[in-house]
Amino acid sequence: MMLTGKARLAGVLGWPVSHSQSPRLHGFWLEQYGIDGAYLPLPVEPAYFADAVRSLVRLGFRGANVTVPHKEAAFRLCQEDGNSLTERARAVGSVNTLIFEADGRILGDTTDGFGFVENLRAGVPGWDAAAGPALILGAGGAARSVIAALQDAGCPEVILTNRGRERAEALAADLNGGRTTSLRVVDWDQRHAACDGIALLVNTTSLGMTGQPPLDLDLSALPDRALVTDIVYAPLETDLLAEARRRGNPVVDGLGMLLHQARPGFAAWFGVVPEVTEALRAHIISGRK
Template identity: 50%
Template sequence: MSDNKAFVIGFPIKHSRSPLIHNYWLSKYDIQGSYVKLEIPPDQLDAFLSEMDRFGYCGGNITLPHKERAFAACATVTEMARRIGAVNTLWREGRRLCGDNTDVGGFLANLDAETPDWNEDCERAAVIGAGGAARAILVGLAARGIPEVKLLNRSADRMLKLAAEAEGWGFRRVWTQFLNDEPGALNGEALLVNTTSLGMTGQPKLAIDLDGLRQNAVVSDIVYAPLETDLLANAKRRGHRISSGLGMLLHQAAPGFERWFGVRPEVTPDLRDLIIADLQQAHT
């Protein structure tokens, strides 16, 4: 890599924990480099991306609301990014802007690490939400060969559109259902994933009846503030294994670090503790 300087860009970007993660790894692996957060409004994104090497950046992460726009700006994208239609990781190959989407890999790597064998006998998974994150998770579930998925969402349009697309990704069946807390919403699923912002600090609660889940089902929430959402606490009380949003955040960061700085970093308990301490400080 020509420059050891990377970024995360978003709008807003103040709350991003990515600099904490990447600067921890830079220090741990004794790499000369930097990783900074930059607030870039949507109307300045294209200009920034076309000029980024002039500013000395070898690449970076992209977060809301820029993931789709950055995808369109890339000359080359990975198959995963193409399927999702959004990128969260950028780098340059010569003059070419390249993009990947590491949310899928981060989600799966974290499930594998926190809840091994989660997909053993998993005939059906339920995914709450129909936005960009839900799309990434469906791509991941299809890649792992989960036969059936049930999509639950507040509104119909995005849910039906995503379900229609997902039918072409190899699922035997894609079910759809409006999100509500009535009994019967879930029925024998072995995995439940919340991909909405419901349950996040400052957002409304996620209300869903977990009675229908398979007894040994895994429950996953991609929200990481609070660390243990009401959904996860409730699932734990019922004896389900749980998988956290923080783990996904840490695992999705690793491939980008390797591209920019040449070392595949490890997600360790020390790193986890560092981010937990920062999240806790922010809420005191």
């Protein structure tokens, strides 16, 4: 559609940024809802990140997404005087969504955890985080967002395991304070046994992703009703999901997390709360081929 002088503008900051699916995703919604706006890929070198964001504010942008390697820099920028962070961004220590206020202030948010939970709720209607313990594989930034979201959603216990225990211990120490959810760490070689009695299994590692080593996980102890999800979406159905499906477990792929995490930003920038539909999924999948 034709843009006017009143077009609402947003984009995604990254270095590089050509791999990002966000322009395709937001572009679909802009066309679907007939919005006078644009969402642009914005390649920015790390040294110029803060200056680039301030320039976007001056240019009248409504906000931006932030991807690798800028999330920590975005968090620091939002700690500066006059700027602010949402509670969930402060808890996670990372920002992936910037909202530019009318007075020039910058609000930093993180929506990965929101996208994770919404993806499970959409994929398995009636899913409840309070149903039982969750086992999280990995202790990176994605695991941090997932665990914080599960804590907020009422998960009674989170079991965390990582190939390097020290990193898992550090993450658990960061997220244990002031929470009712029990959070404990087990050694990586105990991951198979840790499947016993859980209600949710989440792989946040790159293991099983296209071009990465496979994930070695014995699901023998996994309860039949346990939900299995993988935040990887290349391939769309990982070996973990395929094996869980063969066992009869409910499974949810990682693409929906990408789609749902984009909703809060789109709503803030363009004034419409968008829906995640099968047509949107098909559109994103077709663009990855």
